[in-house]
Amino acid sequence: MTEVFWEDQDVGAIREFGDMVVDETRMRAFAVDYDPRPVTLGEAAQWPEMHDQRPVASDLHVSGLCMRMMVDHILLRSSSLGSPGIQRLRWLGPVFAGDRLSVRQAVLSKQRHPRRGDVGFINNRTEVLNQHGRLVMFMESAGMFRLREPLPVPEEDA
Amino acid sequence: MSTRYFDAFEHGESGVTGTFGVTESDVVGFAGQYDPQPFHLDDAAARDTLFGRLAASGWHTTAIANRLLVNDWLHDAAIAGAEGFDNLRWRRPVYPGDVLRCRYAVTDRRSSPDPRFGVLSVDVGVLNQDDVTVMSMKWLPWIAREPQTAE
Numbered sequence: 001m002t003e004v005f006w007e008d009q010d011v012g013a014i015r016e017f018g019d020m021v022v023d024e025t026r027m028r029a030f031a032v033d034y035d036p037r038p039v040t041l042g043e044a045a046q047w048p049e050m051h052d053q054r055p056v057a058s059d060l061h062v063s064g065l066c067m068r069m070m071v072d073h074i075l076l077r078s079s080s081l082g083s084p085g086i087q088r089l090r091w092l093g094p095v096f097a098g099d100r101l102s103v104r105q106a107v108l109s110k111q112r113h114p115r116r117g118d119v120g121f122i123n124n125r126t127e128v129l130n131q132h133g134r135l136v137m138f139m140e141s142a143g144m145f146r147l148r149e150p151l152p153v154p155e156e157d158a
Numbered sequence: 159m160s161t162r163y164f165d166a167f168e169h170g171e172s173g174v175t176g177t178f179g180v181t182e183s184d185v186v187g188f189a190g191q192y193d194p195q196p197f198h199l200d201d202a203a204a205r206d207t208l209f210g211r212l213a214a215s216g217w218h219t220t221a222i223a224n225r226l227l228v229n230d231w232l233h234d235a236a237i238a239g240a241e242g243f244d245n246l247r248w249r250r251p252v253y254p255g256d257v258l259r260c261r262y263a264v265t266d267r268r269s270s271p272d273p274r275f276g277v278l279s280v281d282v283g284v285l286n287q288d289d290v291t292v293m294s295m296k297w298l299p300w301i302a303r304e305p306q307t308a309e
Binding site: 026030033034035036037039046047048049050056058059060063064065067068071075076080081082083084085086087088089090091093139144 | 161163191192193194195197207208209215216217220221222224225228229236237238239240241242243244245246247248272274275300302303305
């Protein structure tokens, strides 16, 4: 059931959620499909790697797990309409099999859709932390949400 | 095959990757694990959304772009992951049956705090079979510098 609409997300609000253990089999399967490099496939390094010795998760696997935690915690019970994009994303890793990840998310700003009275944007900073509280990824991204009560379309350039 | 280290990449290097055909089972399988929102899992549930029918997760499109870039363009490069990306835009939905490819151009190359690596700035556009840009981003891959052989 939809509980969280555009109006319900306040600028400055911070939510903390998620507890996901990085599974070695899934991490490896992701690397085979989408990021086949020695260090993600668990093979011997062939050149200097950022984090020597141990196999690491693909950067995008970490992003995928972050998305899954966002979906499970808020998006499935929200009026989410998807996302137009991400302003900035940084991977600060490393993430290893067995790590426990969680998310901290702050609402930075929000605005109405310029042409649709029933849609608005929420701009978040989303951080992924490991079990030691270390920041392994952050992004600034936008989400589109339906309004609980549609409003008149904002005025064109006044 | 010799490895391409950071110094082998020049500003202006550009090209187009091979293609990746997006299947319905790929779309649903990826979404089931990483983005299980109804419009990425079920055609009927997507009908009343901005997508109109079952559409791929934006993260799936991003992962496909990564695969195309790593496999086709950087297959012989000393790539050590990526610092991140800027200005990623999911411009159009990606649907099952679409065939994607990437256009890439190196717009900058710079040192990193870790002297073993450099960072490229790469303008990436993901195109579908109709030459429509479905996604764009500035991608920032780390490339290792050639290790100095110790005497």
